[in-house]
Amino acid sequence: MLFSGFSEQIRAHDPATIVIFGASGDLTHRKLIPALFVAYMQDLLPEPFRIVGFARRDYDDEIFRDMMEDSIRNFTRLPAAEETIRRFVEHLYYHKGDLSSPDSYAALKDRLAGAAYPENHLFYLSIIPDLFHTTVHNLQKAGMIRDPEEEHWTRVVIEKPFGKDLESAIALNKELLEHLDETQIYRIDHYLGKETVQNILSFRFANAIFEPVFNRSYVDHIQITASETVGMEKGRGGYYDEYGALRDMVTNHLLQLLCLVTMEAPGDLSAESIRNEKVKLLNATKLDIREDITDAVCRGQYAEGVDSDGNKIKGYLQEDRIDPQSDTDSFAALRLSINNWRWAGVPILLRTGKRMARKTTEIAVQFKVPPLQLFQQVECEDDVCDITRIKPNTLIFRIQPDEGIFLKVGTKRPGMRFVVEDVDMDFSYSGKWNQSLPEAYERLLLDTLHGDSTLFTRSDEVAAEWRVVQPILDNLELLKPFAYPPGEWGVKESDELFLGVEGFWRNGRMEKVSGSNVALDSANL
Numbered sequence: 361m362l363f364s365g366f367s368e369q370i371r372a373h374d375p376a377t378i379v380i381f382g383a384s385g386d387l388t389h390r391k392l393i394p395a396l397f398v399a400y401m402q403d404l405l406p407e408p409f410r411i412v413g414f415a416r417r418d419y420d421d422e423i424f425r426d427m428m429e430d431s432i433r434n435f436t437r438l439p440a441a442e443e444t445i446r447r448f449v450e451h452l453y454y455h456k457g458d459l460s461s462p463d464s465y466a467a468l469k470d471r472l473a474g475a476a477y478p479e480n481h482l483f484y485l486s487i488i489p490d491l492f493h494t495t496v497h498n499l500q501k502a503g504m505i506r507d508p509e510e511e512h513w514t515r516v517v518i519e520k521p522f523g524k525d526l527e528s529a530i531a532l533n534k535e536l537l538e539h540l541d542e543t544q545i546y547r548i549d550h551y552l553g554k555e556t557v558q559n560i561l562s563f564r565f566a567n568a569i570f571e572p573v574f575n576r577s578y579v580d581h582i583q584i585t586a587s588e589t590v591g592m593e594k595g596r597g598g599y600y601d602e603y604g605a606l607r608d609m610v611t612n613h614l615l616q617l618l619c620l621v622t623m624e625a626p627g628d629l630s631a632e633s634i635r636n637e638k639v640k641l642l643n644a645t646k647l648d649i650r651e652d653i654t655d656a657v658c659r660g661q662y663a664e665g666v667d668s669d670g671n672k673i674k675g676y677l678q679e680d681r682i683d684p685q686s687d688t689d690s691f692a693a694l695r696l697s698i699n700n701w702r703w704a705g706v707p708i709l710l711r712t713g714k715r716m717a718r719k720t721t722e723i724a725v726q727f728k729v730p731p732l733q734l735f736q737q738v739e740c741e742d743d744v745c746d747i748t749r750i751k752p753n754t755l756i757f758r759i760q761p762d763e764g765i766f767l768k769v770g771t772k773r774p775g776m777r778f779v780v781e782d783v784d785m786d787f788s789y790s791g792k793w794n795q796s797l798p799e800a801y802e803r804l805l806l807d808t809l810h811g812d813s814t815l816f817t818r819s820d821e822v823a824a825e826w827r828v829v830q831p832i833l834d835n836l837e838l839l840k841p842f843a844y845p846p847g848e849w850g851v852k853e854s855d856e857l858f859l860g861v862e863g864f865w866r867n868g869r870m871e872k873v874s875g876s877n878v879a880l881d882s883a884n885l
């Protein structure tokens with residue numbers, strides 16, 4: 361199967377019934393239904409298709425359709441005609457049931473046996489991770505999982521987090537593989553469906569000029585940030601307090617970004633070749649511990665504070681359904697090393713957190729400074745300019761928002777003196793293509809209907825991700841979370857992860873420098 365990032369978005373051909381377990385939940389109404397609707401608008405869903413929402417809440421088809429109409433109006437990225445929404449929701453049905461009760465599966469099975477329900481079944485597990493195994497086990501007991509060799513297919517999409525640690529992830533894999541073939545399992549990591557994330561591979565391997573400098577000889581360090589401004593969203597406290605930033609974001613999304621930016625070129629674009637390279641990379645990745653684990657890990661919890669309008673913001677420990685004594689991290693920063701020929705000795709810094717200054721996800725590859733300091737550099741912030749040492753080049757993959765790729769290069773500033781100023785060579789999606797980018801779930805749901813697993817994680821890949829993080833989970837007692845103020849850039853102690861590195865966390869500096877209105881008299885320069 362071709363890497364779906366490069367294939368045309370073509371219509372899924374097999375008629376299918378999509379069953380969403382967890383249909384009354386947040387993910388279904390904010391992401392899954394709007395994504396399926398966009399695919400429908402673009403005529404990419406198969407014909408015929410039906411979507412069955414499954415949850416315990418006392419809804420019926422009509423209530424479910426009304427609610428999903430609202431979700432589509434609120435969360436769909438493209439303008440939608442009311443008539444199209446109405447036609448789409450006619451494909452939606454609701455099935456009330458409890459996933460821990462075998463009777464519910466028998467009732468669902470009877471319903472799906474009706475002639476109007478297409479026989480290919482996509483089961484989407486949009487439920488708490490604790491129910492993943494129970495659900496698959498019960499589906500199999502009810503005879504609802506077909507053999508992969510049969511004419512009609514069964515596919516199961518498993519949401520993240522996949523396990524709570526290495527041991528539970530391995531156990532979950534084993535349990536799932538007792539009921540399903542690996543080809544039937546789609547472990548979703550929605551970051552892999554983001555347009556900008558897929559572009560990392562094309563940027564690296566479709567352009568011959570960057571790859572020769574992507575290695576330890578030229579790269580000083582790499583930093584990856586996924587910061588969010590939100591705190592605990594409604595209803596998420598219970599889940600989040602059990603998992604925290606390390607399990608919710610680092611062990612999946614951030615490590616996947618790291619893989620794409622540092623893995624070797626695959627021999628071809630098949631799902632297996634790409635996943636093989638990712639696994640090799642993850643197996644070579646370790647915490648960069650020099651003396652003890654605090655060299656390589658910093659955890660945090662946001663404290664209470666006020667926002668820019670003076671409104672009070674709850675601290676993590678005051679949030680709904682969070683244990684007031686909790687040690688769970690809402691911020692995590694790591695320093696890693698990749699022990700292979702290409703990257704040995706290049707520090708890799710990862711950081712993610714809730715209630716930070718800005719919502720942004722980016723990868724910054726910082727190159728080494730030139731061997732000879734021939735020039736001076738001018739750096740300006742808030743109309744004040746300084747003469748400094750020459751700055752290194754930085755290549756930034758901006759995943760979201762303002763999606764694009766930026767290369768910071770030093771350029772002679774006009775004037776009598778020979779000083780250099782950083783300028784951006786930039787490509788922004790919005791500048792080049794004036795259209796909204798597909799949502800990750802649009803791509804990924806279509807891929808499952810096509811049977812393309814390239815952008816989903818393989819069992820050994822998940823285990824390799826947990827292997828990177830497991831030493832942290834084993835040493836949480838030594839890594840108590842620091843409090844950090846909401847609305848800023850997280851725990852200040854995380855700066856210490858940069859010891860010996862030429863640089864520091866980026867904290868949105870690029871925007872300030874490139875957008876600044878330089879007030880220095882150029883004649884003085």
Ligand SMILES: NC(=O)C1=CN([C@@H]2O[C@H](COP(=O)(O)OP(=O)(O)OC[C@H]3O[C@@H](n4cnc5c(N)ncnc54)[C@H](OP(=O)(O)O)[C@@H]3O)[C@@H](O)[C@H]2O)C=CC1
Nearest residue numbers: 382383384385386387415416417458459486487519520521
């Ligand atoms: N929300 C998000 O932005 C993201 C979520 N995810 C993942 O998606 C999954 C779902 O998350 P989210 O939608 O936020 O969670 P919610 O808590 O909002 O939804 C959980 C759903 O599961 C249903 N449910 C719970 N227990 C049962 C049961 N015994 N039988 C039947 N249905 C049950 C609930 O419905 P009812 O109470 O009516 O039974 C509800 O519909 C999780 O794995 C999460 O990690 C991943 C990325 C982002």
Ligand SMILES: O=C1O[C@H](COP(=O)(O)O)[C@@H](O)[C@H](O)[C@H]1O
Nearest residue numbers: 520550586588608609613721760
């Ligand atoms: O998987 C998750 O991702 C979201 C952030 O996703 P994004 O696409 O908005 O960057 C995060 O808020 C959530 O906690 C996590 O479960």
